[in-house]
Amino acid sequence: MRNSFVLAMSLFMIFLLAGCLTAAAPVPPPAAAPTPAAPSAAPSPTLTMLPVPAASPSPAAPASTATNLPAAAVCSPLQDIPLARLSEIISNPYHPPQPGSDDPHHGVDLADLLAGSQVAVAGRPVQAALAGQVAAVIQDRFPYGNAILIETPLEETTAGWRDRVQIPAAAPTPARVSPLTCPPASEPFNGAASRSIYVLYAHLQAFPALRVEDIVTCGQTIGAIGSSGNALNPHLHLEVRVGPAGLRMTSMAHYDASATLEEMSNYCLWRISGWFQMIDPFMILNSGQ
Numbered sequence: 001m002r003n004s005f006v007l008a009m010s011l012f013m014i015f016l017l018a019g020c021l022t023a024a025a026p027v028p029p030p031a032a033a034p035t036p037a038a039p040s041a042a043p044s045p046t047l048t049m050l051p052v053p054a055a056s057p058s059p060a061a062p063a064s065t066a067t068n069l070p071a072a073a074v075c076s077p078l079q080d081i082p083l084a085r086l087s088e089i090i091s092n093p094y095h096p097p098q099p100g101s102d103d104p105h106h107g108v109d110l111a112d113l114l115a116g117s118q119v120a121v122a123g124r125p126v127q128a129a130l131a132g133q134v135a136a137v138i139q140d141r142f143p144y145g146n147a148i149l150i151e152t153p154l155e156e157t158t159a160g161w162r163d164r165v166q167i168p169a170a171a172p173t174p175a176r177v178s179p180l181t182c183p184p185a186s187e188p189f190n191g192a193a194s195r196s197i198y199v200l201y202a203h204l205q206a207f208p209a210l211r212v213e214d215i216v217t218c219g220q221t222i223g224a225i226g227s228s229g230n231a232l233n234p235h236l237h238l239e240v241r242v243g244p245a246g247l248r249m250t251s252m253a254h255y256d257a258s259a260t261l262e263e264m265s266n267y268c269l270w271r272i273s274g275w276f277q278m279i280d281p282f283m284i285l286n287s288g289q
Contacts (some may be wrong), residue, residue, distance in 0.1 A: 005053075007258060008268070016241055018139075041178055042128070048191070052178050059113075061131070069211075073130070073131060073155075073212075073218050073288075074129060074130060074284060074285065074287055074288025075127055075128065075129055075130075075218040075219035075275050075287065075288065076123070076127060076129070076219075076220070076285075076288075077110070077123050077127055077128070077129045077201065077223070077236060077238060077285075078110060078112065078124055078126065078127065078236065079124060079125040079126075079127055079221065080124075081112075081124075083286070083288050083289050084260065084289055085286055086110060086282075086285055087282065089111055089112065089113065090108060090109065090110060090111075091109045091110065091111035091120065091233075092104075092105055092108065092109035092235075093105070093108060094106075094107060094108045094280045094281060094282065096278050096280075099171075099274060100178045100272050101178070101179070101180075101272065102178070102179075102180045102271055102272055105235050105242070105270070106239050106271065106278055107200070107202075107238045107239035107281060108237075108238050108280070108281045108282065109236065109237050109238075109242050110235060110236045111225075111233070111234070111235040111236075112225055112234070112235075120233045120234045120235055121225075121234060122205050122224065122225050122226050122234035123205065123224050123225060123226075123234075124223070124224060124225045125221045125223075125224050125228075126201055126204060126222055126224055126225060126236055127219050127220060127221055127222065127224045128150055128199075128201060128216045128217065128218055128219065128220045128222050129199055129218070129238075129281075129284060129285065130150065130152045130218060130284070131152065131215075131216060131217050131218040132150040132151050132152035132153075132197075132199075132215075132216055133150065133151050133213060133214070133215055134148060134149070134150055134151075134210050134211065134212050134213060134214045134216060135149045135150060135151040135198060135212065135247050135248055135249065136149040136248065136249035136250070136251070136252060136266075137149075137207075137208050137210060137211060137212060138202075138249075138251055138252055138253075139207045139251070139252045140193065140207065140228050140229065141229065141251055141252065141253035141256070141263065142229055142230055142251065142253055142254070142255055142256040142259070143229050143230035143253075143255060144200070144202040144203065144229045144230075144237070144253075145202060145203045145204065145226065145227075145228025145229020145230070145231060146202075146203070146204040146206060146207050146208065146223070146226065146228045146229070147200060147201060147202040147203070147204060147208075147229070147252075148200075148201050148204070148208045148210060148222055148223065149198055149199070149200045149201075149247075149249070150198070150199050150216055150222075151196045151197070151198050151200075151246075151247065151257045152196060152197045152198075152199070152247055153194060153195075153196045154167065154194070154195045154196055154197060154242070154245075155194060157197075160281065161287060164283075164287050165279065165283040165284055165287050166279070166283055167197075167242055167279070168242060168277040168279070169277075170195065170243075170277070171274045171275070171277060173274070174187070174201055174273050174274030174275050175246065177285075178268070178272045179214070179262070180254075180268060180271075180272055182264065182265065182267075182268035182272075183261045183264055183265045184216055185265045185268070185269065188244075188269065188275075189243075189244035190223070194244070194245035194246075195243060195244060195245055196242070196243065196244070196245040196246075196247075197240065197241075197242055197279075198240070198241050198242070198243065198276065199238065199239070199240050199281075199284070200237075200238065200248065200270075201222060201223060201236060201237075201238060201240040202229060202236075202237040202238075202239070203225075203226055203227055203228050203229050203230075203231040203234075203235060203236065203237050204223035204224060204225070204226050204228060204236075205223065205224040205225060205226025205227075205228070206223065206224065206226065208222055210222060212250075213248075230255075238281040239281070240278070240279040240280070240281045240283075240284055241270070241276035241278055241279065242275060242276065242279060243275050243276035243277065244275060249266045249270075250266075251263045251266065252266040252267045252270060253267060254268075256269040266283070
């Protein structure tokens, strides 16, 4: 009996001890939920570079002067006075001197007369007779006063028109000796191939608003009749010459103590050098009728 009791107590103690050990054992933490992998950054959208087509050539800019100049592209130089009437208002005709001479008259004068009188008045708008590009603007310098020079390349006119206005051949040898006092100057147009028509509008009432290189259309207002420079009464003085393309001048003057060497050189180049051949302005004006 006693042995059975001892055995039973021993089994009880073993059982109790096993339970205590089990209770004391640390409970392993639940397995951590797997940390989801950080989503990979969404790829940036790839910009598909479309092939860039070769740039189309820009449309050609409008020609600075009339192309294949027809008769209709010759405009009256005086507003509201048609080409056919210009011969009625000549106050001083074209009377060219011998080559190398600066005697008058290299151009033609047109006067705006009061109706029924011989009184010339200022103020009538002056217009470009030909489209072109400004080659010089002169501010109240003797003898032209306020003036503007406009270039029209010959290559932008038709052969028929050039024949009609009797474009002279280039002078083979520019004049080198003249009684006019001219500063020494180098030959500015050696090798020049292209030629242009140049129309000078002089004795304008005010300094022209245009600048060198400005584009001018046929019939565009470029000034007004005046009496600046060597003018006894208001009139428009027109001079037309043909010479090497690309002439550009900042000013032009002579017969005045204030004239600079550059102004005098430009005057000599334009008037008597032989590089530029005179044309009767009415050869141009009549071609528009």
